[in-house]
Amino acid sequence: QSVLTQPPSVSEAPRQRVTISCSGSSSNIGNNAVNWYQQLPGKAPKLLIYYDDLLPSGVSDRFSGSKSGTSASLAISGLQSEDEADYYCAAWDDSLNGLYVFGTGTKVTVL
């Protein structure tokens, strides 16, 4: 049972912008850095954003991250068919029940 809540799905037309929210608490997003992972169909996850808004080498700058309080967001601009994937937020959690927690995941569909 994830402690980070994301919308199950979002969809948008090509070349448009989508935003995915990630809601947590003071023990995870509120205190620690947020990361985002992309999982293409049938593939292993891949690091997309780390430390709230930093892009690993090789990741398109169409992806951007932000954080405010106990929530975070991932934005994809100029949506392309290859962006159709599952996206997960994640963060370290300071509570006793968990250590590293993932979000519930969001399926992005390009119409």
Place this chain on the structure above:
Amino acid sequence: EVQLVESGGGLVKPGGSLRLSCAASGFTFSNAWMSWVRQAPGKGLEWVGRIKSKTDGGTTDYAAPVKGRFTISRDDSKNTLYLQMNSLKTEDTAVYYCTTDRGGWLQFRYYYYMDVWGKGTTVTVSS
């Protein structure tokens, strides 16, 4: 190029045991912190646990659902990470990924993320 290759998955009965391996190459394995992450069929990602480098104590941490049943270890001479799974339950059925991790403190905030992922190995627990 950093590579992680998992192996050892398969079909096992409830209550049984299985050991997964993750062969690492392309980086200094002995310095790396490593995790196991799993994904049940049609479900989201779930962190299983991690092991620090020996220079950082070599300690392990586990998620609540597997604590006391699963053990993560490493053999730095073989550049290999292991996941020993005992007392397996049907709910442990998943694809298991090994990852290289990065973590630390920056501007008074703790960061931790999975940098590189293997392709995964499938574990099925069924009678």
